[in-house]
Amino acid sequence: MISTTSIQSGVKLLAQSMEHSADELNTADGQLGDGDLGVTMIQGFRNILEILDSLPEDIGMAIYECAKAFTKSSGSSYGTLMATGMMAVAKVKKGQNKIEVEEVSQLFDIALEAMQKRGKANLGDKTVLDVIAAARDAAKNQSEGLTLLHNINLSVNDTIEHFRNRQSQVGRARIFGEKSIGLDDPGMLAFKRMFESLEKIIPEEHRWPVNWGVYEQHRLHGDILKRWIDIPDSLEGLIEASQNYQAFHLKYHTEFYRRHKYQPCNGALFFHFKDCFPGVTASVVDYYGEKKKAYFALQQAFKPLHVMIEWPLIDGEEPGTELTKGIFVVNDYLTDYPELTVRWWIEDAKGNKLEEHVIPCSCPENSLVNVGDLEWTVPIDGNAPYQINVEMTGPSGILSTNDYEVKTTSNQNN
DSSP states (O other): OBOHHHHHHHHHHHHHHHHHHHHHHHHHHHHHSOSOHHHHHHHHHHHHHHHGGGOOSOHHHHHHHHHHHHHHTOOSHHHHHHHHHHHHHHHHHTTOSOBOGGGHHHHHHHHHHHHHHHHTOOTTSSSHHHHHHHHHHHHTTOOOHHHHHHHHHHHHHHHHHHHHTSOOOSHHHHTTGGGGTTSOOHHHHHHHHHHHHHTTOOOHHHHTTTOHHHHHHTTOOHHHHHHHSOOOSSHHHHHHHHHHHHHHHHHHHHHHHHTTBTTTBOOOOOOOOBOSSSSOOSOSBOTTSOBOHHHHHHHHHTOSEEEEEOOOOOSOBOTTOEEEEEEEEEEOSSSOEEEEEEEEEEEOTTOOEEEEEEEEEEEOTTEEEEEEEEEEEOOSSOOSSEEEEEEEEETTEEEEEEEEEEOBTTTTTO
16 A cells, blocks of 8 residues: 555655666766756655655645656656656545555556657657556556565566667657667666665565565575574664674675785675665665665775784684784785884773783785784683774874674673
């Protein structure tokens, strides 16, 4: 079911998506049009955001107000065309408070008819009408929202691929003739980006307790995740635990390779950085540009001048264990650092400093140096977990910092 509240949530995602997609849309439109489609979409959705909180419960009137707001920014034919379709749907739904999933296909058809009359284009001309027709067909006989969005996205992608190597037949794009072959229609691309962003929404009833079937549609596989972390008792806890896990392992493995600089590792490449579609994946930046904890862990671990401790990948240290861990400085710059100081200290869970040590050192250009060892006995009756902090300074100040959590076998599951 789609209500005014659903529209309000969806518009926020659409507006965010357009902000991130604007350059792409402007570039695509510049190849076949006047190059302002991204600007049109950004301003249109910004205008809708301004009236979002005042939308009426009447779903038809809510859509009508959105269409009016969108047209205020738009001198483009695409904006006018989209508003025309929205107003046609608004007219049909006026006086009602919801849209059922089963109605979506019919409403696409109503919008399509109005847009065809206004734009004087036909199906098959390589315009946004072709992806709307594809969405209409994909929505037929659907009764569940997430499946509906997923099927629409698949169908829209297939349609864009189908028309990519065909010549544009109408509008400004028609002027380019055979040069339009191999290029995506910018209107199609804008429609694709909008529905990709809508698929990001996971209804609250599926978020917690976790509906793994729904989450897997967004690329989060519970069977894999459960092997590595204990699933917490809240959605916030799951987000925190999964992001901590990702950040820890990326830092651990990146530092492992950097501690083996030229012994025998000649470098490391990271995969994958940013999502190219909405989903819950192993990227460190999601489709909408949001940075995960792992982004910052990776940023630190890849610093050209970096201090780190050789820490093993284990669940917890046994209290009373005597630890000896190498402390390393890696320097990827072509500059010597002859006057460095490495300071490391240990704090317990209450923030009490247990001990502190200072190591004078140097690091030649493009090299790895073991500057000393951390030697410490894990307390038998201490306040675990512990945090080991390490800081490297030079004449200009702090150059690198790092930290490691040390759990004990008595608190490893906390």
